């Protein structure tokens with residue numbers, strides 16, 4: 753999936769956490785969590801040469817390449833999520849869950865892709881959720897539609913909470 757799709761999924765994950773913690777819409781916590789979600793969503797693609805995240809964290813992405821860690825393996829796996837969870841422990845709960853769930857949204861939506869994800873890495877077998885003919889190809893019109901739905905949800909969720917007076 754493209755960076756923008758993962759960004760939207762990360763923001764949605766952040767909004768869900770904000771909803772659970774009943775954080776007011778107009779607050780620094782909301783701004784911080786939304787930015788964190790937008791950043792953590794595409795982060796797993798640090799393993800994809802040429803991606804924005806690989807460029808942003810160049811020494812790290814170069815190291816992954818050197819170690820022959822391929823795209824959609826280590827950084828997209830349950831094992832890495834567990835490690836990340838441990839590393840994020842010192843964060844306050846709101847940011848801990850925002851980061852972890854926004855990051856987890858990445859391999860989750862990559863499962864809809866034709867190539868699948870090595871969720872159980874170091875087991876190399878890639879898993880995919882949809883049969884090939886239904887899978888969403890990276891950059892395809894289907895992905896644009898999927899991304900659009902995510903963006904609509906990103907607007908709908910806070911508006912709904914505001915309407916119901918949760919925020």
Ligand SMILES: [Zn+2]
Pocket residue numbers: 753796797824828858862
């Ligand atoms: Zn990915």
